[in-house]
Amino acid sequence: MSTAFKQVMKNIENLSSDEKALVAHCLISSLEVKHxxxxxxxxxxxxxxxxxxxxxxxxxxxxxxxxxxxxxxxxx
Structure with a gap:
């Protein structure tokens, strides 16, 4: 696992529900290859x-x- 991934997972508990939802949205959106x-x-x-x-x-x-x-x- 990358250092960036480990850092995100380490700090995810510090995020609010809204921030977690935004992170999830950004991750899912980044998977889209073609609009x-x-x-x-x-x-x-x-x-x-x-x-x-x-x-x-x-x-x-x-x-x-x-x-x-x-x-x-x-x-x-």
Whole structure:
């Protein structure tokens, strides 16, 4: 293992949850080799569609607590 890796692992406990999330995001993002604009466009279109469904009442949003509860029930 590299010295940089060992240093990160040694200091990771000192990071806040937000800082750990940012580190994870940066690591995952660094794995992406090629940026595909069509993927961004597709996600944007899906987000607009979902927002329109929520605004029109065709779909109902759920809270983050409800999502966590469903996950817990699924893995129980």
């Amino acid at each position: 595909d604009d069509s993927v961004d466009q597709a996600w944007g279109e899906l987000a607009q569609q979902r927002f329109a469904e929520l605004e029109s009442g065709a779909e109902r949003g759920i809270s983050w607590d409800e999502i966590k509860n469903r996950i817990k029930q699924h893995h129980a």
